[in-house]
Amino acid sequence: MRLRAYLITTIVAGAVAAPLFGIVRSDSFPISTYPMFASARAADVSISHVVAVRADGERRPVPPSAVANAEVIQAFETVRQALRQGPEATQALCDRIAAGLVDRGGQGTTERVEIVTDRFDAVAYFEGDTQALASTVHAQCEVRSS
Amino acid sequence: MNSLVRRLDGYWLAPAPAERLALLRILIGGFALVYIAITAGNLMSVATFDARQFDPVGISNVLGGPLAASLACGLVVATFVAGLAFVAGWRFRFTGLLFALLLLWITSYRNSWGQIFHTENLLVLHILVLTLTPAADVFSLDARKSRAAPVAADPRYGWPVRLLWLLTVITYVITAQAKLLDAGLEWITGDVLRNHVAYDNLRKSQLGDPHSPLGAALVPHAWIFYPLAVMSFIVELGAPVALWNRRLARLWVSSAVLFHVGIFALMAIIFPYQMLGFAYLPFFAVERWRAPARLELGRLQRRRRRTAPQW
Numbered sequence: 529m530r531l532r533a534y535l536i537t538t539i540v541a542g543a544v545a546a547p548l549f550g551i552v553r554s555d556s557f558p559i560s561t562y563p564m565f566a567s568a569r570a571a572d573v574s575i576s577h578v579v580a581v582r583a584d585g586e587r588r589p590v591p592p593s594a595v596a597n598a599e600v601i602q603a604f605e606t607v608r609q610a611l612r613q614g615p616e617a618t619q620a621l622c623d624r625i626a627a628g629l630v631d632r633g634g635q636g637t638t639e640r641v642e643i644v645t646d647r648f649d650a651v652a653y654f655e656g657d658t659q660a661l662a663s664t665v666h667a668q669c670e671v672r673s674s
Numbered sequence: 675m676n677s678l679v680r681r682l683d684g685y686w687l688a689p690a691p692a693e694r695l696a697l698l699r700i701l702i703g704g705f706a707l708v709y710i711a712i713t714a715g716n717l718m719s720v721a722t723f724d725a726r727q728f729d730p731v732g733i734s735n736v737l738g739g740p741l742a743a744s745l746a747c748g749l750v751v752a753t754f755v756a757g758l759a760f761v762a763g764w765r766f767r768f769t770g771l772l773f774a775l776l777l778l779w780i781t782s783y784r785n786s787w788g789q790i791f792h793t794e795n796l797l798v799l800h801i802l803v804l805t806l807t808p809a810a811d812v813f814s815l816d817a818r819k820s821r822a823a824p825v826a827a828d829p830r831y832g833w834p835v836r837l838l839w840l841l842t843v844i845t846y847v848i849t850a851q852a853k854l855l856d857a858g859l860e861w862i863t864g865d866v867l868r869n870h871v872a873y874d875n876l877r878k879s880q881l882g883d884p885h886s887p888l889g890a891a892l893v894p895h896a897w898i899f900y901p902l903a904v905m906s907f908i909v910e911l912g913a914p915v916a917l918w919n920r921r922l923a924r925l926w927v928s929s930a931v932l933f934h935v936g937i938f939a940l941m942a943i944i945f946p947y948q949m950l951g952f953a954y955l956p957f958f959a960v961e962r963w964r965a966p967a968r969l970e971l972g973r974l975q976r977r978r979r980r981t982a983p984q985w
Contacts, residue, residue: 533687533833536806540837544799545844548851557732557785558778558795558802562849568857569869577880589882596787597719600883605788609727617726624724646880650872651865654893 571651572661576607578625580638580671590641594628595621607643611666618643622667629671643667690832692812692825693961696763698835699770699809701960702800703761705952706777709797710754717780720787721746731790732782746783753780760805763814770805777801797947799841800956807834838956839923843913846930850910862907868899874941889940902936909933916957927954 546552547561555561578590592603610621626641646660710717721743728740740746753776759769781794810816811825825831853861860866872893878885892898909929916926934949947953 529830530683530687533829536803537686537833537837537840540799540803540806541840541844544841545848547848548844555731555790557782557790558798559732560790560792560795560845560848562792562795562845562852563856564792564849565867565870566849566852566856566861568860568864568866569873571865571869571872573869573873573876575877575880577877589880591882595881596723597716599716599789599791600878600881601791602787602789603881604877606723606727609729609788613726620724620726648876650869650876651893653876654872654890 571649572647573650574645574647575604576611576643576645576666577604578607578622579642579644580629581640581642583637583639590625590629594625610643611645615667618667619669622669626669626671638671640668640670686833686836687829688832688836689827689829690835691827691961692808692831693964694959695804695807695809695831695834696811696813697960697964698838698956699763699804700761700813701955702797702804702952703757703773705947705950706797706801707754707757707761709946710750710757710777710780714750714754717750717784718747720784723787727787729788730782730786732785733778734782734786741783749776749783750780753777760801763810763816766805766810766814766816770810774798774802774805793945793947796842796845796953799845800838800953803834803837803841807831809834835956839917842953842956843916846910846913850907853907853910862900862903865896865899867903867906868893868896871899871940874943878942884942886938886940886942889942892940902940905929905936906933920957923957927951927957930954 543559546559552559552561555563578595580588580590582588592598592600595603596606597603607621610617622641622643629638629641643666645664645666647662648660649657721741723740725740728737730737741749753773756769756773756776759765760773778798781791781798785791785794808830811831857864857866871889875885875889875893909926913926913930916923931949931951931954934945937943937945938949
């Protein structure tokens with residue numbers, strides 16, 4: 529029993545603690561470097577997201593469930609991943625989201641979907657300055673009525 | 675050297691009642707079951723994702739590409755069923771390991787689509803450890819079937835609980851180390867925490883998800899975030915004190931739960947396993963909670979009998 533106890537402890541605790549000793553440097557699962565909120569983040573941030581543009585020009589964020597699933601960060605990473613993969617993947621994602629809006633019957637007066645990267649001062653945003661400092665539209669696609 | 679080994683043995687191999695480990699199996703396994711049931715839709719949703727998004731992590735690396743949707747969904751259902759056997763302690767040697775591997779699989783697979791959910795690591799690690807231990811020697815269908823005699827406190831029920839403590843502590847120390855390596859002391863002395871809170875809430879609002887109104891309201895007040903950053907570091911770096919004695923463990927556990935409540939309040943991020951306290955159950959003699967619960971139940975039954983209408 530003693531040998532088994534120490535063997536399992538050494539293997540399991542050693543594997544989980546590996547990032548502490550620099551043996552594991554990249555994040556994985558379930559062994560993790562827990563990098564969330566560790567970076568020296570500045571207030572100047574870029575956020576890539578999906579926007580629904582209505583006929584009257586009103587812009588609204590497309591909810592995470594229409595992009596990936598109910599998890600907001602999954603939706604965020606889905607957009608970032610498509611951007612990393614290039615214009616073709618970004619356009620494909622845009623088309624899929626637009627088609628999904630029609631399927632869900634939620635297109636309403638939405639005219640088009642855009643995949644956009646907006647730059648903000650995140651602190652100033654919550655102090656009342658909600659305007660994006662810059663915007664880049666990566667892909668746009670029309671929402672066709674069913 | 676011998677005295678060091680004796681002291682290590684005295685600490686690590688201290689006897690514990692079989693009931694403690696068994697109750698941890700039931701409580702942590704029960705949490706995992708509820709978690710799977712609540713997140714099943716989410717766990718299965720990745721089956722519909724574009725194959726280009728597949729970016730395997732952990733054991734999902736054995737795959738060359740995504741699984742067929744029906745298989746991915748079927749594995750979530752199978753995990754739940756195996757989890758029932760895990761909690762019930764039915765053929766635990768087999769079903770326990772099966773549940774742990776399936777849970778590891780479905781969470782790794784869900785994390786293989788561009789986003790690793792750090793809310794699940796500790797739960798999966800705890801379940802993996804429990805399957806390697808005699809956690810079904812009592813309070814289980816296996817024990818009922820074998821009609822074994824009452825089990826005395828034994829080191830074989832003690833060290834697994836200590837390993838659960840240790841894993842919990844290590845994960846917190848790694849998070850503190852990650853901050854020190856990435857941002858250095860600026861994480862405490864600068865605006866890093868405030869910027870993270872602002873960024874996370876802004877990101878949620880831009881992605882059409884509810885953000886924390888409290889976090890948004892506090893961002894303009896920079897001074898609030900300095901003590902919060904210090905407290906975060908104290909909880910994370912101070913986690914090893916929980917290994918020292920039960921009093922310090924209780925103190926640290928309370929701080930850790932508050933820390934997660936704070937994360938939820940400021941960023942609308944839920945670490946359910948930690949915030950609801952299940953991650954910290956190994957730090958407590960959970961078997962002692964049964965006696966007061968039984969007394970209370972008896973009191974309630976007596977009161978009901980007294981107030982029941984007489985025919």
